[in-house]
Amino acid sequence: MVDELATIVWLRHDLRVGDNPALQHAIHAGGPVVPLFVHAPREQLPWQPGAASNWWLHHSLAALDENLQAKGSRLIVRQGETLAELRQVVHQTKANQVVWNRCHEPAIAERDQKIAAALQADGCHVSTFEGNLLVDPGQPRTKQGKPFQVFTPFWKYISKILTEIQPPLPTPRTLAAPARWPASTKLPELKLLPQIDWAAGFRKAWQPGEVGAKQQLAAFARQHVDQYDSGRNLPGQDLTSRLSPHLHFGEISPRQVWHTIIEGQHAGHRGISESAEIYLKELGWREFAHHLLVHFPQTTDAPLREEFAGFAWRSSAKDLHAWQRGQTGYPLVDAGMRQLWHTGWMHNRVRMIVASFLCKHLLLPWQDGARWFWDTLVDADLANNTLGWQWTAGCGADAAPYFRVFNPISQAAKFDPQGAYIRRWVPEIAALADRWLGSPWEASSAELRAAKIEIGKTYPAPIVDHAAGRTRALQAWKQMRGK
Ligand code: FAD
Numbered sequence: 036m037v038d039e040l041a042t043i044v045w046l047r048h049d050l051r052v053g054d055n056p057a058l059q060h061a062i063h064a065g066g067p068v069v070p071l072f073v074h075a076p077r078e079q080l081p082w083q084p085g086a087a088s089n090w091w092l093h094h095s096l097a098a099l100d101e102n103l104q105a106k107g108s109r110l111i112v113r114q115g116e117t118l119a120e121l122r123q124v125v126h127q128t129k130a131n132q133v134v135w136n137r138c139h140e141p142a143i144a145e146r147d148q149k150i151a152a153a154l155q156a157d158g159c160h161v162s163t164f165e166g167n168l169l170v171d172p173g174q175p176r177t178k179q180g181k182p183f184q185v186f187t188p189f190w191k192y193i194s195k196i197l198t199e200i201q202p203p204l205p206t207p208r209t210l211a212a213p214a215r216w217p218a219s220t221k222l223p224e225l226k227l228l229p230q231i232d233w234a235a236g237f238r239k240a241w242q243p244g245e246v247g248a249k250q251q252l253a254a255f256a257r258q259h260v261d262q263y264d265s266g267r268n269l270p271g272q273d274l275t276s277r278l279s280p281h282l283h284f285g286e287i288s289p290r291q292v293w294h295t296i297i298e299g300q301h302a303g304h305r306g307i308s309e310s311a312e313i314y315l316k317e318l319g320w321r322e323f324a325h326h327l328l329v330h331f332p333q334t335t336d337a338p339l340r341e342e343f344a345g346f347a348w349r350s351s352a353k354d355l356h357a358w359q360r361g362q363t364g365y366p367l368v369d370a371g372m373r374q375l376w377h378t379g380w381m382h383n384r385v386r387m388i389v390a391s392f393l394c395k396h397l398l399l400p401w402q403d404g405a406r407w408f409w410d411t412l413v414d415a416d417l418a419n420n421t422l423g424w425q426w427t428a429g430c431g432a433d434a435a436p437y438f439r440v441f442n443p444i445s446q447a448a449k450f451d452p453q454g455a456y457i458r459r460w461v462p463e464i465a466a467l468a469d470r471w472l473g474s475p476w477e478a479s480s481a482e483l484r485a486a487k488i489e490i491g492k493t494y495p496a497p498i499v500d501h502a503a504g505r506t507r508a509l510q511a512w513k514q515m516r517g518k
Contacts, residue, residue: 041131043133049135057164062210072096087410089227090379093222167282176192185433189326252278260311275382296315354499364497365474369460464486466487
């Protein structure tokens with residue numbers, strides 16, 4: 036126990052002890068360190084975290100507390116208005132400074148600026164850090180001094196900065212405790228877990244927390260990163276890193292990921308493989324998403340490309356529901372939506388396909404899809420989700436052109452040729468031959484009978500004909516462009 040002035044480390048999307056710049060700053064201050072989490076979801080409106088995200092948060096906070104306890108510290112959890120809670124904890128611990136790693140979601144960033152000003156006015160030191168991105172997202176600029184809207188030049192720009200990326204900060208062995216710990220809310224009181232237990236599939240799929248994140252990263256760097264280039268498009272195989280929720284909650288930093296991959300490659304006495312480079316570039320997309328969110332904060336709800344504001348979207352609660360529940364009659368779309376529901380995650384290739392299906396085949400607004408993902412993804416991330424949806428809908432930065440409509444039948448044949456993914460998530464058609472798995476209604480009646488499938492009864496008929504849906508989407512797009 037130490038008697039010096041304490042530093043409060045206000046933790047948010049950096050629920051880790053390793054490579055945590057705010058925590059390191061607090062340690063270097065020399066006094067007691069008070070790790071604090073304040074639960075104030077309403078301050079994140081209109082994007083307060085969804086149910087899947089809350090499930091993760093509960094377990095991540097528990098894991099962080101355990102980790103801190105092993106270092107002689109603990110996590111103080113409070114709920115209520117953040118500024119009021121911070122002030123109380125400052126008072127109770129006799130802290131003279133509050134430090135945190137910055138978040139870039141518009142509502143959070145705005146609130147944090149107000150909190151910093153208020154604490155400083157109270158006479159408290161405030162220091163903030165960039166702990167969750169590789170590069171300060173406000174920094175990259177085109178030659179004209181504007182924010183980037185195209186990924187390739189953005190990547191070129193930040194690649195130069197990344198040649199000088201610093202190694203991750205050390206993980207402290209112990210943390211100095213204050214003379215008296217302030218009161219802490221018990222985690223169950225935050226009511227983050229569902230009342231009806233729908234999360235059994237989540238528990239099987241994930242280990243939230245820093246330990247789980249590190250294990251996941253180590254296994255990926257050892258076993259799969261060199262297959263990433265060819266494997267990342269195959270949803271039936273686990274060949275991507277599945278680090279997205281860990282990165283979102285900051286249980287691992289992108290810098291730790293970057294260095295682990297590069298060190299793993301060097302340890303194998305080889306240069307960095309093309310596959311590993313492709314993987315590192317995905318972290319670049321994450322940087323790009325945050326860059327866009329900082330410069331175009333309105334894009335969480337409004338299209339970046341303004342001509343899309345007048346797009347003639349349909350409205351159909353029935354079609355939206357069928358999509359959400361994985362009952363569209365297109366097995367690859369349904370498999371993705373069911374994977375999402377059961378595990379809180381969906382493979383990237385399938386995210387693009389289901390999103391395209393919603394915005395193009397069903398002509399429903401991308402915002403409806405973004406909201407559903409927001410509530411059901413454990414990795415729901417405002418920057419990445421906004422970019423993903425606007426990219427697919429054709430209305431965002433560097434977006435896929437609207438006229439490119441993913442064909443859910445040929446995508447199934449190409450990326451799930453043996454049907455491993457579809458059979459897993461749409462078991463009611465598992466007995467069909469591989470060639471019909473993407474379009475079961477095309478199988479002969481004898482084949483359907485043999486596989487015990489009755490289209491429209493045991494598995495839905497397609498809710499929209501592929502060709503007709505595509506034509507309708509293209510017409511709506513032409514109409515928007517006045518052609
Ligand atoms: P890997 O392929 O192993 O990639 C490593 C990391 O790079 C990911 O964990 C992620 O942090 C980052 N990354 C990869 N692809 C992208 C991308 N296209 N954009 C931004 N970052 C990327 N990702 C989220 O983290 N949260 C979301 O809410 C989200 N919503 C999406 C919505 C749509 C419609 C689409 C098309 C994509 C969305 N993505 C989102 C991006 C991507 O699908 C996921 O990051 C990826 O599938 C996560 O799996 P992984 O960790 O195995 O990825």
